Amino acid sequence: MNIDRRTMWINIGIGAGVLFLFFLPLILPYFLATLGYASHWLIWGIDSMFGVHVLGLPPALAWALVGAILGLCLGFWTVAPALGMRKTRTLAAIIPIAFLIVLMALDMNVSLHQPRPAEDPTLDTPAPRRDIQLQLPF
Amino acid sequence: MLSEDAPTKQVSQEPVPSDATRRVPMDGPIDGTRRIITDEVLPEGINPLGYLQPGSMLLNAYEVVETLHPHETERAGIFVCRQGERTVVLKVAALLHPPKPELWDRLASLDHPNVLKVYETLQYQGLYYEIQEYCAGRSLSRRLKQERFSPDWVMATLVPQVNEGLKYLHEQGIVHRDIKPANIYLRQDALSSSVVVGDFDISSVIASDRTSRDTKRGAGTWEYMPPEAFPRFVDSSTSAKAARVTRTADYYSLGITIIELVLGTTSLHSSDLADLFDFYLSGGQIELPTGPQPLVRLLRGLLIRDRHKRWGPDQVDRWIEQKNTYDDVQAILDDEYFSLKRAVNPYTIGAMHATDLASLAEVLDRHPDEAFDDLFKSNRLTTWVGGIDMNVARHIEKDREIWRAEPDNSLFRCIMLLDRTRPFPVLGLGKAKTKREWLEKIVSSGLGEEQLAAGPLSFAEVRKLDSWLNLKPDAEPELAARVGATLWFPSLLRLEEIAYIFDPTLRYSHTLSAVENLRLPEHERTGGRTPQEVAQQALGRPEDWKDGIPDFYQSGFERWKSGFLEAWMRQRGLGELAQQARAAAELLKEYPYAAFESFLRVLDPSLPKLHVHVVAEDVGKICVVKYREIASTQIRYYTEGAGIPFGSLRLAFTPEGITLRPLLLDSRQGTLTFTVDSRLGIPVSTAPRVAAVEIHNGNCKLAGDRPVLRYRIEPSNKLAGMRLAMGAGLGFLVMGGARLGIHAATGLGAIPPGNDASELMNRAARWRLPENPYILAFLLAAFWLYVGFRVWLWGLRRSEL
Numbered sequence: 001m002n003i004d005r006r007t008m009w010i011n012i013g014i015g016a017g018v019l020f021l022f023f024l025p026l027i028l029p030y031f032l033a034t035l036g037y038a039s040h041w042l043i044w045g046i047d048s049m050f051g052v053h054v055l056g057l058p059p060a061l062a063w064a065l066v067g068a069i070l071g072l073c074l075g076f077w078t079v080a081p082a083l084g085m086r087k088t089r090t091l092a093a094i095i096p097i098a099f100l101i102v103l104m105a106l107d108m109n110v111s112l113h114q115p116r117p118a119e120d121p122t123l124d125t126p127a128p129r130r131d132i133q134l135q136l137p138f
Numbered sequence: 139m140l141s142e143d144a145p146t147k148q149v150s151q152e153p154v155p156s157d158a159t160r161r162v163p164m165d166g167p168i169d170g171t172r173r174i175i176t177d178e179v180l181p182e183g184i185n186p187l188g189y190l191q192p193g194s195m196l197l198n199a200y201e202v203v204e205t206l207h208p209h210e211t212e213r214a215g216i217f218v219c220r221q222g223e224r225t226v227v228l229k230v231a232a233l234l235h236p237p238k239p240e241l242w243d244r245l246a247s248l249d250h251p252n253v254l255k256v257y258e259t260l261q262y263q264g265l266y267y268e269i270q271e272y273c274a275g276r277s278l279s280r281r282l283k284q285e286r287f288s289p290d291w292v293m294a295t296l297v298p299q300v301n302e303g304l305k306y307l308h309e310q311g312i313v314h315r316d317i318k319p320a321n322i323y324l325r326q327d328a329l330s331s332s333v334v335v336g337d338f339d340i341s342s343v344i345a346s347d348r349t350s351r352d353t354k355r356g357a358g359t360w361e362y363m364p365p366e367a368f369p370r371f372v373d374s375s376t377s378a379k380a381a382r383v384t385r386t387a388d389y390y391s392l393g394i395t396i397i398e399l400v401l402g403t404t405s406l407h408s409s410d411l412a413d414l415f416d417f418y419l420s421g422g423q424i425e426l427p428t429g430p431q432p433l434v435r436l437l438r439g440l441l442i443r444d445r446h447k448r449w450g451p452d453q454v455d456r457w458i459e460q461k462n463t464y465d466d467v468q469a470i471l472d473d474e475y476f477s478l479k480r481a482v483n484p485y486t487i488g489a490m491h492a493t494d495l496a497s498l499a500e501v502l503d504r505h506p507d508e509a510f511d512d513l514f515k516s517n518r519l520t521t522w523v524g525g526i527d528m529n530v531a532r533h534i535e536k537d538r539e540i541w542r543a544e545p546d547n548s549l550f551r552c553i554m555l556l557d558r559t560r561p562f563p564v565l566g567l568g569k570a571k572t573k574r575e576w577l578e579k580i581v582s583s584g585l586g587e588e589q590l591a592a593g594p595l596s597f598a599e600v601r602k603l604d605s606w607l608n609l610k611p612d613a614e615p616e617l618a619a620r621v622g623a624t625l626w627f628p629s630l631l632r633l634e635e636i637a638y639i640f641d642p643t644l645r646y647s648h649t650l651s652a653v654e655n656l657r658l659p660e661h662e663r664t665g666g667r668t669p670q671e672v673a674q675q676a677l678g679r680p681e682d683w684k685d686g687i688p689d690f691y692q693s694g695f696e697r698w699k700s701g702f703l704e705a706w707m708r709q710r711g712l713g714e715l716a717q718q719a720r721a722a723a724e725l726l727k728e729y730p731y732a733a734f735e736s737f738l739r740v741l742d743p744s745l746p747k748l749h750v751h752v753v754a755e756d757v758g759k760i761c762v763v764k765y766r767e768i769a770s771t772q773i774r775y776y777t778e779g780a781g782i783p784f785g786s787l788r789l790a791f792t793p794e795g796i797t798l799r800p801l802l803l804d805s806r807q808g809t810l811t812f813t814v815d816s817r818l819g820i821p822v823s824t825a826p827r828v829a830a831v832e833i834h835n836g837n838c839k840l841a842g843d844r845p846v847l848r849y850r851i852e853p854s855n856k857l858a859g860m861r862l863a864m865g866a867g868l869g870f871l872v873m874g875g876a877r878l879g880i881h882a883a884t885g886l887g888a889i890p891p892g893n894d895a896s897e898l899m900n901r902a903a904r905w906r907l908p909e910n911p912y913i914l915a916f917l918l919a920a921f922w923l924y925v926g927f928r929v930w931l932w933g934l935r936r937s938e939l
Contacts, residue, residue, distance in 0.1 A: 043880065059881070064874025071869020072862055079861035082765045083853045084822040 049104035069096045184264040186210050186233055190217060196228055197262060200269075214339065218272060226257065227273075231266035231339075240343045241312065242266070248310060252303030254323060254336030275324020275331055278399060282319055287329075287399040289433045296322075296333055296399070297436065298458050300392060303335040305451045308385050313342045317391035318362045319398055361406045364390035365418045366445045386448040393440030400427045418443070432457070439466060442473045485522045487512070495526060499557035502549065509549055513538060523556070530555055547601045554609040562606040565594040573607070573617070577640040580633075581656045590653075591629030600625055600632060620709070627701070634702050638709035646672050646706040648694030669712060672703065673742035676734075677780040683806075687782070695734050703737075715741065729804040732784030735837050748779035749841035750803065750833065757843045760826050763814045765854040770813040773845050777806040777838065785836025789847070792829040795820045796849065803838060812847040826850045872920070879917055 001009075024031070047053070050062040057065075073093050080089035187196075187209035194202045200219035206227075209215025215230040231237050237259075245256040245268065255271040278287070287296070300322065307314055314321075314335065321337040364387045397404045405425040406414060426437050436457050439449035447469040449457070456462050484491040485498050487505045492498035502509040502519075512519040513534075520538075524531035534552050541548035554560060561569040562576060567583050570576035580594060593599070600621065607618035620639050624632040630651075637652035638644055645665030647655050655663050666672035676694045697703060707716035719740035723733035739745055753774040761771040777783045785803045787810070789796060795818030799811045810831065814820065829847040833840055 060874050060877040063877035064870040067869035067871070067873025068866040069869065070873070071865035071867065073865070074869070075861040075863075075865025078865075079858040082822055083855070083858050084824055086821055 048107040049100065051103040051107050054103065054107040054110045066100065069100075073097075184233060187215050187230060187265070190215075197260065197267060200226065200228055225272040227270040229268040229270055231268075233265075235339070237266055237339075238341075238343070241338060241341055244310065244312070244343070245338060248307075248312075250303060250306040251332055252299045252334055253306055254334045270336070271325075273323035273325050273334060273336075274327045276327075277320050278322045278324070278395075279319035281324070282399060282402065286402050289400055289427065289430055291329055292396055292399055293430075293433055293436075295329070296396070297392075297454065299333040300335060301451060301454045301458070303333075304388050304392070307335070307341075308388075308451070311343050312338070313385055314338065314388045314391075315340050315342055315367075316362070317388050318395055322395070361404065361414075362391040362394045363387070364445065364448075365443050384445045386445050386450050389440050389448060389450055389454070390445075393437050394424070396433070396437060396440070397424065397426065400433070401425075432460070435462070435467075435470070438470045438473075442469055444469075444473060447472060483522075485519075495523065495530065496557040496559075498523070499553045499560060502553050502556070503560075506549060509552075510545060513549055513552055514542075514545065519552070544598065544601060546598050547605055550602045551605045551609065554606060558609055558611050562603065562610075565596075565599050567594060573614075573640045576603070577637060577656070580637075581653055587630055587633065587651065587653065590633055595629050595633050595636070597625060597629075600636070603636075627705075631701050631705055635705040635709060638706050642709075646703060648672075648676050648697060649690050651697075651702070652706075669707065669715060669741035670744075672706075673738040673745060676738050677745065680778070680780045683780050687806075691781075695731065698734055698737065699730065726784065726802075729784060729802060731782040732802065732804045732836075735781055735784055738781075739837055745781075745837070746779060748777050748781055748783040748838035750775055750777055750783060750785075750838050750845075751840075751842045752845040754843070756845075759848065761812060761814050761847060761849040762852060763816045763820075763849065764852045765822055765857070766817050768813065768815045768817070770811055771847070771849075772809045772811050773847070774809050775807060775845060778841070779838075781837065782806055783836065783838035785833040785838045788832050788834060790830040790832050792847075793820050794818050796829055796847065798831065798847075803833070803836065810845060812849070814847075814849045814851075816851045820851050822851045822853045824850070824853075872924070875916075875920060879920070 047059050047062070050059075050066045051057070052059045052062045055062065073096050076092050077089050080086055080092070085092075189205050189208040190196070190202045192202055192204060196202060196217060196219060200217075200221050202217050203220050203225070204218040206216040206218060207213065209230045209232075211233045212235070214232045214235075215228075217228045217230075219226055219228050242259055245259050248256065254273070256268050257271065258267075258269040260267040260269070275281070281287075300317075304314065304317075316337060316339065317335070321335065323334050323336055325331045325334055364384070366384060367387055394404055394406065398407070406417070424441055426434055426441075428434070436449075436454070439453055439457070439462075442448040449466065449469070453462065453466050456466065484493045485501065486492075487501050487508045490501045490504065492501045502512075509519075520531045520535050523534060533555050537551045537555070538548050541551060561571045564570050564576055564579045567579045570579055580590060583590070583594075585593065604618050604622040604625070607614050607621060617639060621636055624635045624639075627635060634652045637656060641656065644652060644655065645663060645667050647663075647665035650658075650664060655665060658664075666675050676691065676698075678688060678690060682688045682690075694703075704716045704720065707713065707719075719737045722740050723737040726733040726736055753776065756773040759771055759773065761769055763769040783803045783806065787798055787801050787803060789798050795815040797813045797815070799813070800808075812829070816822075826848045827850065829849065831840070831845040831847070
């Protein structure tokens with residue numbers, strides 16, 4: 001890409017950023033809502049992947065176990081040459097990851113059939129707040 | 139007929155002032171002007187006739203028609219007169235310059251169609267009268283004012299007729315001495331009429347069996363005078379200062395006359411007398427017409443400066459017939475080498491006198507101290523030499539300035555310039571006439587090399603040798619340049635190099651110096667004649683190498699290191715090869731023997747390679763290295779063949795971390811050291827791996843069992859356990875902590891997501907940054923711990939590299 005085109009895209013980027021900041025106070029509640037929604041989906045997806053629902057474990061414990069497995073793989077990856085197992089380390093890394101993928105598939109099958117929060121009237125949700133304002137210096 | 143009181147036809151017997159001439163007296167100082175001699179005594183009671191009106195009577199019989207030139211004290215009067223029907227010219231001699239008696243007697247008897255007829259000579263009332271024929275065509279100089287003469291007329295008419303006239307005069311024992319356009323007349327007023335030579339004012343009479351006569355009276359119009367007529371010049375036949383009257387002088391003047399007639403003037407006419415001396419002394423050439431070719435050849439013959447070789451009547455006759463001989467032409471060519479010399483006073487130093495350049499050289503050689511003073515502190519020497527040969531003087535002066543920093547050489551060059559035939563003085567060893575003799579004297583002197591270096595081969599002496607080679611009669615400037623080029627070498631090398639220069643057959647020996655070699659009888663001399671022979675002799679045979687480095691190799695190496703081999707090559711026309719060889723050696727200058735070997739191999743690329751073997755016990759050694767550690771092992775080798783091996787070593791197909799020292803072989807036996815550094819990523823192995831040694835480039839090759847390195851890296855279990863434990867533990871803590879932290883901080887993940895819009899708004903409203911400072915601190919600490927850990931790992935890796 002030549003310098004003119006690059007400059008053009010940089011200018012467009014800067015312009016878009018300025019426009020975004022300009023309109024941010026207007027869309028702030030919706031923006032934050034979108035972030036929160038996406039975050040919930042992300043955390044829920046990772047929980048599913050680590051088998052929280054299918055194994056019935058507390059989410060933090062499930063994450064810690066998976067972390068230990070991944071750490072073990074990583075440790076083995078670095079230390080395999082010193083053990084003369086340079087060629088085995090690829091296999092040793094693939095097996096736990098494959099296990100996690102299988103677990104995720106099973107968990108998603110279970111968790112997608114659970115009741116949605118909106119359908120559960122017992123869940124108590126506080127009233128939405130409308131007074132959130134971003135305090136900008138300008 | 140003459141009247142009663144007509145003067146007797148008798149020359150006065152009273153003494154004539156012998157120095158009287160109306161032309162330049164040459165013995166006096168030269169100032170380039172025509173001088174009047176003031177101490178002349180005028181004849182008493184006689185007055186010049188001056189200008190005569192037409193109708194005046196002369197000698198009571200001749201009626202003046204026209205005064206061509208009035209009669210004066212110093213100039214002759216010329217009057218056109220009529221006597222009856224006959225027209226004649228009356229010439230009255232100048233008062234100061236009465237005619238020469240011996241000539242005066244003969245004038246009336248001269249009778250030749252190309253010589254001006256003098257009817258009668260008379261002395262009347264103290265005046266000398268010549269009654270001459272009247273030439274209607276007047277003189278050529280008068281005609282020259284209107285027109286130039288064509289080369290064809292000059293060649294066809296003037297030259298043959300003037301030649302006849304001069305021949306006649308010379309047969310009569312008369313040298314005209316003043317041939318010029320003003321003295322050559324046309325009998326009728328037409329170019330086709332005959333040409334006559336006249337005006338015998340300063341002619342000389344010489345005996346017919348002599349070709350020249352010394353005279354104290356230089357005379358003539360100097361533009362037309364030949365070099366020998368100037369009393370300052372001497373040629374090879376005399377050392378006297380007197381000028382010479384020669385028959386061929388008239389022909390020289392004729393040559394100048396012809397140039398003036400054809401070109402209108404000559405290059406000499408614009409110069410004054412002093413210039414003319416320099417012109418002749420510096421070997422200047424008179425500008426000739428460009429054509430036609432026969433005329434130019436004639437002029438070159440007439441203007442030959444050597445009076446003995448100058449063309450005379452015979453050559454001109456042959457030229458007219460177009461039958462010039464080889465000798466005639468050769469005389470013209472020889473004239474280029476003819477040099478004129480000045481007459482001089484002797485040059486005196488101490489009790490010695492020099493009269494010519496050769497004797498001056500001897501005098502200077504014997505009195506070097508005075509010679510230095512004369513050469514450097516004054517111009518006495520160069521002035522004196524300039525009086526004899528200006529070219530030599532200029533050469534000396536030029537050399538003096540060039541070599542001012544080396545006065546010894548300057549004086550030596552000066553002496554050589556004065557006498558180029560002098561032998562060369564070898565310091566303390568006599569004199570050498572040839573370069574071979576010089577070498578023989580040096581060789582047979584029995585002096586040690588250091589004595590030679592301080593004596594006849596010192597810088598100053600070799601500089602003189604250089605000068606001598608340049609200046610001797612059979613000068614050898616190329617050889618001199620080669621000798622001169624040795625000056626910047628150390629003196630021993632200089633000696634060797636000059637020996638090779640002077641004796642082109644001398645061979646190069648690895649054990650003997652050039653002088654030692656020359657001291658041997660011819661059949662006992664050793665050494666190589668070609669670079670191949672030299673290279674082979676340096677190495678010898680493989681058998682010579684059984685007990686280590688042989689002496690001849692060592693001595694050859696030392697001689698090479700001192701530059702003697704290159705000196706020999708330079709002087710044998712192998713300079714380029716020597717330069718290539720030296721360039722190859724330069725690359726290896728840290729390994730002197732390797733440099734020598736590669737030098738030899740440039741001289742003879744066909745020299746056999748050396749064989750490098752591994753000591754049998756060392757074959758198959760294994761180097762075991764623990765993971766992340768360094769270890770080394772050694773393998774011994776030895777060499778077979780003549781010479782000292784050199785070669786570049788390398789390991790084939792090895793990972794990073796295995797090194798070999800040395801990387802260049804430069805001795806016949808030694809050890810190779812392998813170093814294995816397992817920190818640099820060499821894979822751990824339970825079975826030994828092999829790294830092969832290779833030699834690339836150099837003069838040797840591997841033979842027998844190849845020198846190989848066998849090595850193995852041992853695994854480390856402790857390290858492996860720590861890594862696994864740390865990985866698992868950190869993974870547990872980080873992931874678990876992250877899930878806890880996220881939930882505690884944001885509440886995310888507590889409820890599965892739905893797709894209700896109001897629900898989304900609720901979640902968004904509830905989401906915020908963590909308000910609990912402990913959780914915030916924990917998150918930040920975890921983040922920075924992780925960053926720190928990565929940096930630590932990165933640093934560890936860097937330090938291991």
